[in-house]
Structure formats: C-alpha cells, structure tokens
Amino acid sequence: MKFAKTLAALALGAMAGIALAVPAMSQDGKLIVIITPSHDNPFFAAEAEGARSKAEELGYSTQVYSHDDDANKQNQLIDSAIAAGAAAIILDNAGADASVAAVQKAKDAGIPSFLIDREINATGVAVAQIVSNNYQGATLGAEAFVEAMGEAGNYVELTGRESDTNAGIRSSGYHDVIDQYPDLVMVAQQSANWSQTEAFTKMESILQANPDIKGVIAGNDTMAMGALAALEAAGRSDVIVVGFDGSNDVRDAIISGKVTATVLQPAYRQAQWAVELADKYLKEGSTGMDEKISMDCVLIDASNAEQLETFALAE
Amino acid sequence: MSTVSATLKTAPAGNASALLLVLKLRTFIALIAVTLFFALMAPNFVSVANAVIISKHVAINAILAIGMTYVILTGGIDLSVGSIVGLTGMVAGGLLVHGIPLPMLGVIVYPNVIEVVLISLLVGTAIGAINGLLVTKLGVAPFIATLGTLYVARGAALLLSGGATFSNLVGRPELENQGFPVIGSGTVLGVPVSVIILIIMALVAAYVAQRTPFGRKVYAVGGNERAAALSGVRVDRVKIAVYMISGFCAAVVGLIVSSQLVASHPASGNTFELNAIAAAVLGGTSLSGGRGLIGGTIIGAFVIGVLSDGLVMMGVSEFWQMVIKGLVIIAAVVLDQLQRRLAANTRQG
Structure with a gap:
C-alpha cells in the first residue's frame, strides 16, 4: 500500500470516473457491458475479470460496473449501457424479481443480456441464464x-x-x-x-x-x-x-x-462462458443452447485445494 | 402525547419525582431488565466467559460511541465513523502485508506493529480533522460534511486493495512485524485487550468531559454556541477537536476489528455509525447538543450489546433482532421526551 500512489490514484480515480462515463467505443463499435455485485467480494471480482478478459480476447471493448445489490442502481447502469450503444450485457443481477424490468428494457432496446450466477424470475427476457447449481x-x-x-x-x-x-x-x-x-x-x-x-x-x-x-x-x-x-x-x-x-x-x-x-462455484469460467455465448449470439443470431444453463459445483477439500486459484480449478 | 402530559400534570408531586428518578435511570434499569430477561431465557447466559464475550462485542460499538458522544455534545453528528473503521483497518492490513514501497530507493519498508498502529490512528484522526475543518471553516452542515467523508473514506478503503481483503495479518518474522492479532484476541489476566482499551478510553473521556476546561467548552458550545463564543470559547477549535476525537476512536475500532478477524475487509464497519448514534441516544445524549454523559453512552452500548448477543443465544431470527433493536431505540427517545416534560412540570409545580 503506497500512500502517495493511493492519493494519486484517488485523484486519477475521479478523472477515470469521468472518462469511463464516456462510452468507450472500439473501432467496430462492439461494446460489452459487464455488471456484477460489489467487487469487495472476491467472487464477483473474479466474475468481472473473467468476463472482461474473455471479451477483450475476442476483440470487444468493455465497461465494468458494480450495482452493489441495489436494483435501482442496476436499472440506471442498464440505462447507461443502452445509451452507450452496448452490443451485449453480461449481468450478475441484483434480485430475481427486481431485475426483470431492467433486463426487459435492454431487450426492447435491442441489446441481448447474458445472466450469470443468479437467475431472474422470468424466461424469454434474457438470452441466456447460466447459473451454478x-x-x-x-x-x-x-x-x-x-x-x-x-x-x-x-x-x-x-x-x-x-x-x-x-x-x-x-x-x-x-x-x-x-x-x-x-x-x-x-x-x-x-x-x-x-x-x-x-x-x-x-x-x-x-x-x-x-x-x-x-x-x-x-x-x-x-x-x-x-x-x-x-x-x-x-x-x-x-x-x-x-x-x-x-x-x-x-x-x-x-x-x-x-x-x-x-x-x-466456477465463477471465472462461468463469466467467460457467458461472453463466449454472447459472441456466438451476436455473430450467428443464436447461442444454440437453452436459455437456462446449469453449471455443476465442485467439492474442494484437502485432495484438490492446491489446484484452486481465484475461483478456478486448474485442470 | 397530550394525554400523557395531562396525566403527568395531575399526578401528585411525590409520585412525579419518584417517576422522574426512574426515568433518569431508565438506561440503567433497561440494562438490568434485559440482563435478567436473558439470564432466564438464554442457555448459559450467566457466566464469566459470556460476560467477557459480550464486553468484547460491546467495546467495538462503545469506543465509537464515545467519540460520537463528544461530537453530538457540540450539536454535531459524525456519519463517517463506520467508513473510517473500514479505511483504517485497510491501512493497517496493507502496511502489514505490502509495506511502504519507496520506488526511488528501490526498497519496501515494513513498519513494525507499533508503527502500523500509530499510522492508522493518524489516518483516522486526520479524517476527523478534515470533518472538523469542513464543518467550521467551510461552514458545511455536519450531517452533509460527514456524509461526504463517509463516501470518500469507503471509496478509499476499496481503492487500497481494489476491493480485495488483506488476509492473514499475522506478520512475518523476517520482517519483524508480528503481533498484530494481540489487539483483537490478546488478554491480560483473562480480560481481552479490546475491553481494557474501552475501559481506559471511557475513563479518560469521562474525566475530560466532566473535569477539564475543554470538557466544559464542549458542553458550552452544544448548549448555546453564540453564548459560548461571546464568553471567549474558540468554538471552531472545540469543534475540530471533537471530530478528531471521533476519528481517533473510529481508528481504534478499525484496528480492533481487523485484528480480531486477522483480516481487513474494505466493507468492514458499514453502518457502524448508526449503532454508535443509537448507543449515545439510548444513553441520554441529546441530539440537539449540550446534554449527555459518557457513562450513559457506555450503558447505552451495553443495552444494545446485551440485547443482540442475548437474542443470538436464544436463537431469535435476524429479522426479529432488527425489529426489537429499533423498538428499543424508539422507546428510549420517547422516555427521554417524557422525562423532560416531567422535569419541566415538576419545576413549575
């Protein structure tokens, strides 16, 4: 922890906040917006990182936001994503019922949503819902x-x-x-x-x-x-x-x-998979899979703990 | 309330003063009542070990509430204390895990635990000073000024680690920075270090409030700021000092919490400010300033602490715990109003 660096970071943070608010369009205009709960839980940080790295690997520009489990904030972030002309939204939502309208709004604006980690209580609104079992x-x-x-x-x-x-x-x-x-x-x-x-x-x-x-x-x-x-x-x-x-x-x-x-819960892999499906959907018009996808969890004990790193198990 | 005051007015003077005494001691009576209740209802509630555990839990809120009481006595409020808890915990955790890198010298300096503690206390006190300057020199209302620093400090805590937890804060022998867990889990003759810190801080705070010129100035500023200023009290200095005291108290709590968990989490201390305000109000501190005692605040913190621990031991659901805590706070304020009306009536009679 570097105090000078932190102070500088705090000052830069304010500027970066302004910079982030401006839609970061890449050359072909393909933007993926990633919205998760607060990154102070490493689980959600791993999710966001998994989605971001896969999206950039596939040539998309990204914006990463956190809704802090506040459905109202999530709603505003979806508005921003629509305004920014996002190609797709990767969302770990802020509530099974409270998120339906926001995802529907994105769909009405022509933006497909790919949900991870948590389901919403509606089908046919999101393109995919990948949930850990x-x-x-x-x-x-x-x-x-x-x-x-x-x-x-x-x-x-x-x-x-x-x-x-x-x-x-x-x-x-x-x-x-x-x-x-x-x-x-x-x-x-x-x-x-x-x-x-x-x-x-x-x-x-x-x-x-x-x-x-x-x-x-x-x-x-x-x-x-x-x-x-x-x-x-x-x-x-x-x-x-x-x-x-x-x-x-x-x-x-x-x-x-x-x-x-x-x-x-394979958070990192799950987020990457959601981006892969989004990529396929944007190119082919279909993910080729059912909307609801369930990913099995894995038991971690003394026998395999060494292979675990940031919510991903080394093969 | 009109019916209540009507009854009070017609009550004979003797009964009224007895009632007044009961109302004055209400927090203490409440503490005895909840303790007796849980002694009967919760398994193993009456034991030395449990008393120690409850005191340990109370210490966290009570230390914050001491600083909060000083601020409220001047007629202010400090909403930033919970965030300062989070930030100072992260500062301590970061210093223990990552040290202070000095890129121009190409070395990383690892401060020892005493230095880590001092730096963290300094950070908390400095944020308190910023609160004080905002309130006095820039004339920002305390509620808004400290609401601002609440967000800034919480954001800074998250930035320090990018949101991650600094874990396993035991230090390393080769860096000579071991010993941090002592603050949260150490004991002296069976008494947890955090409880000893609470006792010392409460005694000093009560002494300063009641027996020193500074204490009298704090009450004077809260009682009538204009009169205090006219009689030569440097109001701004007193106000800056109370916010610094509050920031210092919050830093102490930040150190205790991260030491107990041997980990510092940036969201730690979230909503602690509300518990601290509740303890002060429950203990009879008036939110309009000028009235309240450190001793009352400590008893108030114990009422809240005994209540939450007792309900957990009885196995009461989290939802009911929140409802009950809220009702107790409302009851405390209603009784406070009742006492004031009654006192006014008795004086008239």
Whole structure:
C-alpha cells in the first residue's frame, strides 16, 4: 500500500470516473457491458475479470460496473449501457424479481443480456441464464460435512442474507442431506448476512450458549472465515468448518487443516462462458443452447485445494 | 402525547419525582431488565466467559460511541465513523502485508506493529480533522460534511486493495512485524485487550468531559454556541477537536476489528455509525447538543450489546433482532421526551 500512489490514484480515480462515463467505443463499435455485485467480494471480482478478459480476447471493448445489490442502481447502469450503444450485457443481477424490468428494457432496446450466477424470475427476457447449481453444490458440501462429523454430533449453521435466493437454496441443500442423520443435531441457526464480522460475533455468542458443538456449516466462505476466527480465539481447533464459494482464503485454511471443505462455484469460467455465448449470439443470431444453463459445483477439500486459484480449478 | 402530559400534570408531586428518578435511570434499569430477561431465557447466559464475550462485542460499538458522544455534545453528528473503521483497518492490513514501497530507493519498508498502529490512528484522526475543518471553516452542515467523508473514506478503503481483503495479518518474522492479532484476541489476566482499551478510553473521556476546561467548552458550545463564543470559547477549535476525537476512536475500532478477524475487509464497519448514534441516544445524549454523559453512552452500548448477543443465544431470527433493536431505540427517545416534560412540570409545580 503506497500512500502517495493511493492519493494519486484517488485523484486519477475521479478523472477515470469521468472518462469511463464516456462510452468507450472500439473501432467496430462492439461494446460489452459487464455488471456484477460489489467487487469487495472476491467472487464477483473474479466474475468481472473473467468476463472482461474473455471479451477483450475476442476483440470487444468493455465497461465494468458494480450495482452493489441495489436494483435501482442496476436499472440506471442498464440505462447507461443502452445509451452507450452496448452490443451485449453480461449481468450478475441484483434480485430475481427486481431485475426483470431492467433486463426487459435492454431487450426492447435491442441489446441481448447474458445472466450469470443468479437467475431472474422470468424466461424469454434474457438470452441466456447460466447459473451454478447451488443445490447440487450444497449437497456436496453437506456430504463432506456429514462424513467429517462422523454422522453424529451438535452443529451450527450460519446462513446468508435471508432475502437472497441462494441463501435459501444452499440451506435447503444442506438440510436435505444432513437431516437424514438423526444423530446430527442443529443447536443454532443464525443469519450472518454473508458477512465475516457478523459471523465472528455471532459465532462467539453461539459458542457461549452451546459449548458442546462439533461442527459449523456456513452458507459462504466469508462467514466460514469469520466463524473460524471466533473458534480460534476460543481455542476450539477441534470444530469442523465447511464453507461455500471456493475463495483463496478458505483454500489456504483447507491446506493448513483448519477448514474441512468448501464448494467451488466456477465463477471465472462461468463469466467467460457467458461472453463466449454472447459472441456466438451476436455473430450467428443464436447461442444454440437453452436459455437456462446449469453449471455443476465442485467439492474442494484437502485432495484438490492446491489446484484452486481465484475461483478456478486448474485442470 | 397530550394525554400523557395531562396525566403527568395531575399526578401528585411525590409520585412525579419518584417517576422522574426512574426515568433518569431508565438506561440503567433497561440494562438490568434485559440482563435478567436473558439470564432466564438464554442457555448459559450467566457466566464469566459470556460476560467477557459480550464486553468484547460491546467495546467495538462503545469506543465509537464515545467519540460520537463528544461530537453530538457540540450539536454535531459524525456519519463517517463506520467508513473510517473500514479505511483504517485497510491501512493497517496493507502496511502489514505490502509495506511502504519507496520506488526511488528501490526498497519496501515494513513498519513494525507499533508503527502500523500509530499510522492508522493518524489516518483516522486526520479524517476527523478534515470533518472538523469542513464543518467550521467551510461552514458545511455536519450531517452533509460527514456524509461526504463517509463516501470518500469507503471509496478509499476499496481503492487500497481494489476491493480485495488483506488476509492473514499475522506478520512475518523476517520482517519483524508480528503481533498484530494481540489487539483483537490478546488478554491480560483473562480480560481481552479490546475491553481494557474501552475501559481506559471511557475513563479518560469521562474525566475530560466532566473535569477539564475543554470538557466544559464542549458542553458550552452544544448548549448555546453564540453564548459560548461571546464568553471567549474558540468554538471552531472545540469543534475540530471533537471530530478528531471521533476519528481517533473510529481508528481504534478499525484496528480492533481487523485484528480480531486477522483480516481487513474494505466493507468492514458499514453502518457502524448508526449503532454508535443509537448507543449515545439510548444513553441520554441529546441530539440537539449540550446534554449527555459518557457513562450513559457506555450503558447505552451495553443495552444494545446485551440485547443482540442475548437474542443470538436464544436463537431469535435476524429479522426479529432488527425489529426489537429499533423498538428499543424508539422507546428510549420517547422516555427521554417524557422525562423532560416531567422535569419541566415538576419545576413549575
């Protein structure tokens, strides 16, 4: 971290902001606009980077934006994309219902949208919706959790933001597996809103109420890391932790034996695939595939953690 | 409220003063009430270990609320503290992981943990000074000035890492920058370091507010700014100082939070300012300035902390936790209004 550099960057940032607002048309006018949730979650940063690099490799110019899970901001960004004359939009949307109108607006303006990571509650509006199979991923994580627990013992579940569809899908995937084992008892279930800080404080309180726990299963990796920090502060290295996403932090914790497993959503590859489909659609008028495409998740444990880097598994 | 004041007016003087006493001690009574409630309802709530954990959680909000109380006492508000928490945490994390590169010398300087702490505190205090200058010299309303720095500091925190987390802040032996996790997870005789920091800061803050000329000036500025200025108080200096105190407090919290997680996340501290304001108001600080006590704020922070930890231990859903917290804050303000009316009536009677 360089203070001088940061100061300069802050000043430049203001100028860059102005520069970005001007449509960056490439010579053939083909622009791909990439819109994801905030990049402060490395998962979305990997998604944006995957889409950007593939688009530039295929000769498109790009604009990368973040809607910060605000449907209103997303709506404005789509307006800007329409105004900029985008050829296609790659979107990780800000809400299954709240995003339908915005995607429809792009379609009406003749701009095809390619959705990644999250679905919208409408078909025929976006050209493609590539979604990780969160349910399948959750059952993988739950199976690894059950095995590490030895099919018995008290455990805690930390769930994601309760208004987020994926939080519910993952939780039900976990329970469809774990609830088959009557000796596995959930003693506490709390939402930590995907947040590391919240997972830390809540885990500390839960540990007080229930010192006799054997495992923690978290709806994403940042919450798993928060829970791990609380367990370590309490000297509880015996507790089994399982996460979801496949972040580099959890990968390192798996390698050092602190976390049992996580589930990788191939965010980087998924975003690249969306751009490939967009390219095909723009050239041939069709992606040649159904609108809804499901990508399977992969279990990451001690056996393959070394191959994981920024949400992509080396082959 | 008209029916309430009507009842109050007809109430006998003896009952009124007893009621007034209860209202004055309302935050303390609320703290005892919620503690008793959870002692009965939540498993393992009554234990030394849990008291330690709750104090640790309260420390984060209470330290912010100390600075916030000073600002509110002058009639201001500081919305930027949550973002300063995020930014100072990122500054500390960045210094530990990447050091300070000096390209002209071709070396990277890695400050030790003490230096990292000092630089982070300086950054927080400097942002507080900017807030103070905006409010005094440029005449920007505190709400707007600190709303501006809220965005700037959060954006700067994200820029420092491009949005990524600085993780594994344990330092490296060859760089002699180990020891950072002590702030968040260290203990002295079983008491967490963060709680010791809270105790020291609360005692100093209470002493300064009640027993020093500076403290009296803070109350004077909030009570009647014009009168304070006419009696020779340098209002601008006092105001700049309180925003610097608030920035400093936020930097302390930034260090504690990133040390606890052994990682600094740029979104850390989001909406912390609201909890700090809630603690101050709950503790009887008047948002119009000039009235409030550091001790009240600390008790207010404990009410919020006991409430959120207790509800988690009972397994109450996140949605209900938010509703209950909101209702408690509203109740506190309603009781505050009630106390003031009653006090006014008693004086008249």
